Amino acid sequence: MHFPPTVLTPDERSLRASVREFLHDERSRIGSGSTNFGGGSDREFSRRLADRGWVGMSIPTEFGGHGRTAVDRFVVVTELLAAGAPVSAHWIADRQTAPSILKFGTDAQKRCFLPRIAKAECTFCIGMSEPDSGSDLASIRTAATRTDGGWLLTGTKVWTSGAHEADFVLVLCRTSPLGENRHEGMSQLIVDLTSPGVAVNPIISMNGAHHFNEVVFDQVFVPDDLLLGEEGQGWRQVNSELAYERSGPDRWLSTYGLFRAFLGSNADTTSDAVTNAVGRIAARYRTLHNLSLSVARMIDEGGAPAAEAALVKDLGTVFEKQVAETVRDLAGISPDIDAPETEAGILADAIFSLPALTIRGGTTEILRGAAAKELIR
Template sequence: MQFGATTLTPAEESLRAEVRDFLAAELPADHRPALGFAGRYDPDFSRKLAARGWVGMAIPPEYGGHGRSAVERFVVAEELLAAGAPIGAHFVADRQTGPTLLHFGTEEQRRRFLPGIAAGEIYFSLGMSEPDSGSDLASVRTRATRVDGGWTVTGTKVWTSEAHRNHFFAVLCRTSPMEEGRKHAGLSQLIVDLHADGVTISPIPYLDGSHHFNEVALEDVFVPDDMVLGEIGSGWQQVTSELAYERSGPDRWLSTFPVLREFVREGAGKAVADDEATVIGRLAARAWAIRALSLSVARALDAGEVPAIEAALVKEVGTRFEQDLVEALRGAAETEVDQGTGTLFQQLLAEAVLTSPSYTLRGGTTEILRSVAAKGLA
């Protein structure tokens, strides 16, 4: 295990102070905190954040980015998430697609997409899940067929976040038929324009009534050769490394933090009961320790290490914590919650109750993560 306790340098701490000042100026006093990275979609906010250099931090300057470290990205991300800032528009492109394009994209693709991602203007969705492919991603049925100058793609993707507002998505598909015993071969990633002919986007109504997820049907969608992401046939390796990038950041343990903060705010000026104090203290302590693990992974990435097992452990323990926090506060508050009514705390609690089951599903279920981690522990 490579988790090592680490501290932030004075430069990293002053970056934190800058982000806090920015948030204090940009978020209205009555702003309703978003829960997690997908909590609120606000392109204006994304562009303002990008203007400060805090989107595309991992992208080198020659592609319009900022060439910052993983720890610096960590600091910015945790400040945004703790404040409940509306980062839903750019977050997936920033966290996931940018690094993937940087590693696997062609020079032309990097020049075409990375400056827009870093400017907070180009938004990506993920095109992995299908009606019959969840955790078993290699079983995807979306198929691309070779045609003159490119590929035509046919199939259906589901749980595509913000496809109705984003610009592109990276589609995992079969470019050659599955062979017996080699199910990871023959997969590729294609960048598909969400506004292309043959793309039909329909909402998947979410448990809380929001429109966030979509089904995206692709019917003979033409994808030119220059939109093939990485190598034809290397889709599996690319996707699995992409999942490793996104596993262990603050978005995996801070999603419900605003609920805790508002619980504390609601109790201000009143005597704190013993069981309420215990819940606050134990949640804060656990968040503090999980943060130490998560930060340690960022530091290891900057040192050129590949802490894949550690990242899986952080996501497994972090996302369960996000859910435990909700139940602990519900227990302490002894209230009945409805959507959209009551105090800010009650509203956030209701939102968290309805949406938090997804935290241990998205980006790799708890069960898949345990299996990944256990193999590394043996």
């Protein structure tokens, strides 16, 4: 496991400056962006980003993308998340569905979905987790059986972020009976969420937010041409997909809005405790930025830094919790969920969101196991 040191090139710094200028002009659309994609969902904002070439950046030009690097995308999304921009409408499709389709999809699937993703016209959510499965993804029970021209899909997915607003869901399901090797016999299907037999039920968070959903499939017909990759190779494909999910700045910037609000309210402080805390947090942000940038650079150089990505996610989400706890200890205010644009409201949102931060994209235990296995190979 290694993280080669790297810095932004002059062109990458110029791109960063362009994004910051755009965000300054768009500041009326940007809220507090407190935690868990606090900027929310705004399809028009996503389309404005797409018009500038900042959605689908790493999709090849032949499929409607922009042929940019993983580092270019890292630069753009870091600025968007730090500003609290409303990116969740296009986020899943851009971050991991597009790379999965590019890697495993047929030519027809690439030409159907990738140009629409790059224009922010087609949105996706992820159908992995299930009731009673916890972090044991191999225990899924959602199953698809053969029928004329395709599959009949039955089962339930939970914690499906943004399913109530998405157009499609990429579902991990069993297409063969469970055998001795639980990792065999799984496949991925691209499912239109408007299909007959699909029900999307809201899961309301403790803070009243609607981000998660339960998605129920009752004999949903999925055409053969929407099988992603090879039948029975779902486990391998999903693990490849999770690598895109784990190393990005969204794994260490979720509570940045809270830190920014804390800085604003303590701009003139003379407290040594506050000054020391701000210094420690800022140093950690810089460290995690450099680790995440290193992973993006390795991807551009043809590497497959799955263990490094898992480690960044682990370090990042533990740190996000520490940020919230530090602010709570030093702010001297009571959390107030009814005041969303204030420091008290952002603090309340962060506290309610903390349990989810170390679960999404793989629990802390799962991630450390993945990193440990790589270290002993």
